[in-house]
Amino acid sequence: MAETLSRSQNPRERLAFVLVWGAAAVVTATFCWLLGDILWHGLSRLSWTFLTAPPESAGRRGGIGPILVSTFLILGVCLAVSLPIGVGTAILLAEFTSDQGLFGRMTRRSLDVLAGVPSIVFGLFGNAFFCKMLGLGFSILSGGLTLACMVLPILIRSTEEGFRAVPANYRISAAALGLSRTTTLVHLLLPAAVPGLLVGLVLGVGRAIAETAALIFTSGYVDRMPESLLDSGRALSIHIFDLSMNVSGGDANAYGSALVLVVLLLLINGAASWLATYGLHRKIATI
Amino acid sequence: MTPLKPLAEPCPQYLPNDEPACRKPHPFVDVDRLSLHYGAKLAFQDVTLSISKGCITALVGPSGCGKTSFLTCLNRLTDLIPTCLVSGRIMIDKLDILAPQTDVIRLRRRIGMIFQKPNPFPLSIRRNLEFPLREHGVRDRTQLGSAIETSLRDVGLWDEVKDRLDSPALALSGGQQQRLCIARSLALAPEMLLMDEPCSALDPISGGIVEDLIVRLRGRYTIVIVTHNLAQARRIADHAALFWVHNEAGRLIETGPAKQIFEEPHDPLTAAYVSGMRG
Ligand SMILES: Nc1ncnc2c1ncn2[C@@H]1O[C@H](COP(=O)(O)OP(=O)(O)OP(=O)(O)O)[C@@H](O)[C@H]1O
């Protein structure tokens, strides 16, 4: 295709060739430049002390130890809440409501709208609901719960797709063998829906771990080591934001933190796709 | 309901070859004026039919005349389709199976079903057989092991797979998968097997192997088989029933001993169909 386009004498086709390849090149180049820039500036900061030490002088010196801990705690709260609710709702939507029914249609539509709501709106909602109304204050718990609200629509929809992708004949042959609906769900459908769940998880966690706007209003930006889930804790993305915007001379550590964030994202992505292709699949096919 | 046969007990011996397995037929299933609607669409109407114990009953007829729909009434798989409405009466072994209080889980354990496309679960060969058994309450390891071996031997698959019971069932050939599905049903010690075109998705050799297997199961199980292959129906069936489409709804137009249906049919439509002139 590319070859025929590039050799074509027709000027319109040549223009199309240049545009298509130009666009691809711009996207790739931007990504490489971004990654290269972060690597170039950040790599020199990276060390074991940087990962474990507390920040000093508003983060200009020192490390990101407490910030990493807060980030993982927020993420943990988010997953602990959103996974069970997400999988449960996906099962309800895919297995117990009809495609055309009013309930199913309304729920799906609401979720699709929620998935597109800007994160700052979730932040304000979380601040009003979790911090003020429920009295959780600026805390890791509030932040995690707000992120859970934000991640749920993505998680539910892609898990639901996972369930819908399971061939109908699994359900029929299981019923014909006298297996109950619950058994079929737990032992056949759930394992088969895991790839969809993982996709949702990667998208969701990716969004959550890089979230800034929703967390500023909910988990706050205290950079001390958190002592409980009710303490305020600063997430990595907020740390980066703060260093590069509010702290003069914080750029070096901002780059170092950004590098850690990017590596975390890549690790999560890699782990999920490894799980989807090798780990779980193998295990399920041969238990 | 008669008490269930205990699971995983050693299977009864094959009947000696010289004794016809379904010699003195007595009815096992009695279907009385059964009709089935999918929403507003009538799939088949007023089917009255008796199915004899231990015999092979073949259902034949053109596409869309309701053969598959009829089979799914017998194990109440119709419950899975929300729009499906069944009326009439089906007595299986003196049990009115359409009654709302019927325990469908137990019913389906007594009645195995084999589909056109082999449909093993995406599990290992062993787990495919073990999983339904466990769900029906067999927990003992040695009991499970012997049930698995017996049912695999029954379908002639044991020697082919005994060294790779833990490899994925989906790696088997189509014919082997179909025999595995039959073994999976047999492991639950059913009394009746419903087979919906069990050979038609297989190559001729695998199809032949499955057909021989069905013949070997005659006598031990009451078998109802749907087939488009009239030669096959003629070879294996003791009884035959011909369905036809009348005014867009299926009807049973003739039923009787296979010999009579295929050689001296009463109905002119049957005569035309079995001689290959219509359908
Ligand atoms: N789930 C369903 N919903 C609506 N209509 C259906 C459904 N299943 C079957 N039908 C209709 O009911 C009629 C009988 O279908 P059925 O599958 O029982 O025919 P069949 O005799 O098994 O055909 P074939 O020989 O092609 O398998 C057909 O007109 C079909 O379109």
Ligand SMILES: [Mg+2]
């Ligand atoms: Mg059919």
